[in-house]
Amino acid sequence: MSAGVVQSEEYRNNQKRKDGFISIFIGIFAFVWIFPILWTVFTSLRPYNDVISYGIFSWPRHINFNNYVNAVKEMHIGIYLTNSLIVTVPSVILTLFFGSLIAFVVTRYQFKFNLWLLLLFTAGNMLPIVLTYIPVFWMFLWVGDQLGNRNLLYNNYAGLILVHVGFQVGFATFVLSSYMKTIPKEISESAKIDGANVFRHYWNVILPLLRPALAALSVLMSTWIYNEFFWALVLMSDDSKRPITSALRRLQGQYVTDFNLLAAGAIIAASPTVILFFVLRKQFIAGLTLGSTKG
């Protein structure tokens, strides 16, 4: 008996040591991971002049929020933030809508080309977007010219939203179909027996059950689309229509760039996604594990 207690105490101590070791290990990694962000915050609080006069690694002479004040002033943040919203909100909603429609059809109904359809949508994801830039650019111009207005898609919010929907819908389909496979078939069968048509089956039966998946995906997609810069840069020739990422480019000069100001701007631009993450962090984590058990 006593031997058992001693053994278990030894075991407990062992476990404690292990835990301590793991904590230190995790702590180190957490620090390494967060260090660039901390350094950005630190940089953003220092005046430019301080850094170029005494070096990046020097002890700070001045710490203040002037960079933030100047960044807000120079970034014209209102315009760009509005643009980001104009692009992000419809893009996310349309992506989820179309993605769930496709996922619904390929998982709930049996067709010969089911798997191929799913593969097609997923394979599109593997293509680096830069490869498709020139074709998309010419296609946008061509469509615009055919309809008599060159700026129908190119240099227009509608075009940018369309591109985002097009490129994100594959991933949305993939995730949503994995999730949908976990919904019991019997639900669909009883819906059909009760006389629900296809749309009713989708809208009143499946969609409500998709809520957790939709919420998780919408958080992920908002972050991605909000942070996206490439398409906005190449498909919008008017800077006044570009999203928040373009506001940051305003802070960079042709030769001289004030990196302290830029750091402050970067933190301002990143804050909406960070806030979104903290508000919806449960969905975010759910999103990371979504479909990991099936599909």
Next chain:
Amino acid sequence: MSEEKNVLSRRTVLKGAAIGGAGLAAGGALSAGTATSARAAGADIHWTTRGGGDTGDKIAKAVNDAFTAKTGTKVIAQQVNSDDFQNNFAQIMQGSPDDAFGWMAGWRSNHYGEAGLLADVTAQNKALTSLPASAVQAATNPVDKKQYIIPTTYYPWGLHYRKSMVKKIGMNPEKIQHWDDLIKMMTLTKKNGLVAYAMGDKQGWEAMGTFDILNARVNGYKYHIDLLNGRAKWTDAKTKETFKYFAQLIPFMNPNFMDIDWDGCRDLLLQKMCGAMMMGSWFANDFKAKSQADYNDLWVVPFPEINKAHGIDTIDAPLDGISVAAHGKNVEGGKALAQFWGSKEGINAAIGAGDTNIYVSKDFDSSGYDAFGKQKLAVLGSAKNIMFFADRDSRGDFAGPILGPALQSFMKNPKNVNKILENTQAQWEALPKN
């Protein structure tokens, strides 16, 4: 189940979808509407400011407003990031470009002009009688003899140092004139434990400034331009001679030249940690920001003479100007606006709004310049041949992707010079002919 509570309700999602969908349709219709009404009117002129932040906007507004006051034509201006504009230039020009914009002379205007993306502004340059013949010549495409840019401003590349530091090592800061002076200055600086020749070539273009001027000093302007355009060979003994001088500089450089950008070099000079720095004169304001004393200490001279036959007759002075999009909605309006930017009224409006650039035009009044500003003008005036920097004097697909890395590998391993030059020549020959 508890998670479910945090989830957006289906109604909200659906409501959002409806609003979003409607918004998309409305947004499309709305912006399409404004786009057609604004662009198709044809009367307004669209202008792009290439970078510059709030100062850039202010200068553009001053000049464009002056144009509007004079002609009654409205100018709609926007600012874009300089690098983004440059990197996407071909696409922007083929899409729905603004009518006129700030741009760069040399290959970058000649090439796009030949490709039919920039409008011919030869007539406008002719009308601007105060432009010096050399500037107009520099803005002319050597192939089709047309001009695709109205030259406005330029800045010199020179040898920068602090007067106080040169005095401290017992030399006269006004008399760094020959290669031997430079070697002596660098040797003494190095003896004091400092970096003698600051170099930061992380991005690959910075060292081109040193290469350009060495080649021009050793072999002259004509050979340099011939070399950059394939009329002379990289494997030529003359080119190798240039690299012999380049190799002499390397022991004086900071060993971390591959890790820092040009602004790392500037910081070395600002912090009194280096002796000399070959760089474009665009950073003087950073010295002023630190203190007036630091600014007064900063000096620039033409790169010292190496070969008597060529003296100091050449300088890297990239020329900027205004170009007009060939596919803009209002090409004639764009040309008129571009011409106004190059005219006396335009220049005065820009300077009144805080423009610190040096204009090539004879109408440009530099009497208000301080000592450093006057010295910059003197450096510019010392040369009769103007290079635009390797990345504008040569093809875009040669300078950045081939010459830049070649210079980097040369500085890392100067003994390999023959192999590197053979490689460079082979890569030039492999470029598509156009």
